Amino acid sequence: MSEKNSYEVGFGSDAVKNPQRIVFITKKTSAKVKGAQPRQLMSYPHVVLREIIAFEIFTVALVVVALFWDAPLEQLANPLLTPNPAKAPWYFLGLQELLHYLPPVVAGVLIPTLVVVGLVVIPYFDVNIKGEPLWASNRRRRLAAFMGGVAVLLIVFGIHEAFDVVVPTVAFAALALAAYFAPPQGGRLMRYLRAQPLSWWIMSWFIAVSLTLTLVGTFFRGPGWSLVWSWR
């Protein structure tokens, strides 16, 4: 132990004249982190003005598009006349597409619940704060686990012949493998892919699958939910 800290304590009785205080005076070495101080701007007027200008430009653009793009209006609702196919709004067509392949409890209840729960827990399960790339260390074991996960997904969706889940999944597995085996110099794409952590791979795969499902559900599904070319 080094020398005993010397300190003084003092306080006054008149709070206005002599504000109450406790002072510790210590003698020690402490670490000081020096980061470059980022430049700051006052919100008023810098942020407020920018937001107002952005709002005006955006609203004008919106009105111009709305002038030329009519909202659809079909015949009066008729419970006795079911259109074929009956489609949900576009942002739910990915789910409807899944519903075509999987049992309703899985596609309509289990998967959406898992997606929402998964999104909520992202910040609390982010164990890889530094963003260590997936293929940086422990390569063999990670490759085995990764490929195991891909195999399970492919089996589950392959059995149900959900091609629009299988295709993006295979594409992502191929990219991950390419990043694994690519030489250290590699091209720009490979260098980018090799730098990505596991969370990037999962989220990007999720976006690719939901985009594919939504696009197929929107443009390539006709009567009886059969595959059609929407432009024919």
Added chain:
Amino acid sequence: MAYPSREQWLERLRNTRVWKSVFRRGPARTNRTRSLAIFGNLFLHVVPAKVREKSLRVRATYYLGSFAFFLFIVLTVTGILLMLYYHPAALEAYSDMKDLRFVVSNGVLLRNLHRLAAQTMVLVVFWHMYHVFYRGGYRPPREFNWVVGVVLLLLTLFLSYTGYLLPWDQLAFWAITVGTNIIGYVPLVGHRTRFLLLGGNIIGENALLRFYVLHCVILPLLAGLFIAVHFWRIQKDGGLSVGESEERKEPLSVEATQVEQETVTVGESDERKEQL
């Protein structure tokens, strides 16, 4: 006799007693009065008085959160105007749509704008979420604001979905039929939830009224509340995230310094007393 310029005129206006009583400040010329302009204002006080210059660059955020909020404003305004012409009853709803097209001045534009803004908002909110994810904006201390954002995403989807039924045409009716049938598959509570939402077993008059109330009252109020929390938390959690990749580029040096006297003061210090 020279007339005052626009700046001089504004300066005089801002120095009047009425202006000061409304805005709680005179002209915002110093950093102190500029800060006052933010936290002396109920609507602006949720945003920080100072922001990092980096977080204002277009590439940092693409202003996606702002655009989502702008869309919410546009939707509120056009939505209230549409409410003036709309009856949430099965027979009238559809003819109100026809009236909007053929009778009401600019009715077509009003409905187009509302519909376009609703679809765009779903897109922008998704894009905003993915952008925040890839920038690492959900990391501590911003975890909870990410959760609030997920709630806002769900509210956006429900708002858009409940609005989908209101025109009461074939498109609306069957889209809602497809969607609400799924709720029935939820184990145990599925059928009861569906009954509660539709006010019956099939989509009819009751369902239209309930979707109308959800769309025009309950969900917008909830969304407004969560938007306020979302904005306020940006400030409390240390401003907009400038992204991990940019933060890493910042030079960071740790140096050990011999501190002669490290003073910890508890209670009111002299500087604070002077400020008051």
